Amino acid sequence: MSNTSAQPGTVYLVGAGPGDPDLLTLRAAQLLAEADVLVYDALVSEPILDRVKPGAERIYAGKERGNHTIPQEDINHLLVRLAKEGKCVVRLKGGDPYTFGRGGEEVETLAANGVPFEVVPGITAAAGVAAYTGIPLTHRNHAQACVFVTGHLKDGTMNLDWPGLARRRQTVVIYMGLHGLATVCAKLVEHGLPPDWPAAIVQQGTTPNQRTVTGTLATLPGLAEAAHLKAPTLIIVGETVTLQSKLSWFEHQAWRDD
Numbered sequence: 001m002s003n004t005s006a007q008p009g010t011v012y013l014v015g016a017g018p019g020d021p022d023l024l025t026l027r028a029a030q031l032l033a034e035a036d037v038l039v040y041d042a043l044v045s046e047p048i049l050d051r052v053k054p055g056a057e058r059i060y061a062g063k064e065r066g067n068h069t070i071p072q073e074d075i076n077h078l079l080v081r082l083a084k085e086g087k088c089v090v091r092l093k094g095g096d097p098y099t100f101g102r103g104g105e106e107v108e109t110l111a112a113n114g115v116p117f118e119v120v121p122g123i124t125a126a127a128g129v130a131a132y133t134g135i136p137l138t139h140r141n142h143a144q145a146c147v148f149v150t151g152h153l154k155d156g157t158m159n160l161d162w163p164g165l166a167r168r169r170q171t172v173v174i175y176m177g178l179h180g181l182a183t184v185c186a187k188l189v190e191h192g193l194p195p196d197w198p199a200a201i202v203q204q205g206t207t208p209n210q211r212t213v214t215g216t217l218a219t220l221p222g223l224a225e226a227a228h229l230k231a232p233t234l235i236i237v238g239e240t241v242t243l244q245s246k247l248s249w250f251e252h253q254a255w256r257d258d
């Protein structure tokens, strides 16, 4: 099955992983090398775009914060149109397409329009960042559960299940949370976690620009602001953050100082 070459008239919804091109799946690399058209997001890194077949058409469907280049509705229909023109389309998304990626919405439209599709999972930011920064998502001594949530602010607020998140023995990973960091930390304390509960924020994980700031629910917002972090960033809250100083490896690599 995985040896099947890319078919015309089909849309491949492909996860690009968190940034490091070595974290692409074999299937993703193969499809990038074969596609006629690539429709890609802002989160897809340059070294990954370098793997696209020379001469393939590239359509940027980027979503920077507050600046939706192409409305989601139009992206959905663009994919349908390109496939109906008989093209082999790769829809490339950062991380995993079914994790905060609106991949579900795009595939629903394809299915509704009878367009054949395939979905290729990618390494989601939480998994990539955890590995490269040295914060295990679960650990027998610290966390038996892990929750992924979006910290995206809607009308300046965040509608999350705070009592469910403010629990010990679990790791909470917050996507899209940079602008809501102070709110997240305050709410978790308000709902019962101690102010000295460990928390970290990681900028551009798995890329040469990866930076990790660790602190506590009380200190992290100030530390993050002082660090002038650049998107994308991921917030990780939980006791396993305390392991980071021991388990960190990627940010010490010699090539980073070149």
Ligand code: SAH
Binding pocket: 018, 019, 043, 093, 094, 095, 096, 097, 098, 099, 100, 101, 123, 124, 125, 126, 129, 174, 175, 176, 177, 202, 203, 204, 205, 206, 207, 232, 233, 234, 235
């Ligand atoms: N589908 C993606 C998530 C898209 S939502 C995935 O599975 O990873 C976008 C959010 O993902 C960003 O706001 C950020 O919180 C997170 N993110 C994506 N790539 C990241 C990276 N390299 N480092 C840190 N956070 C990242």
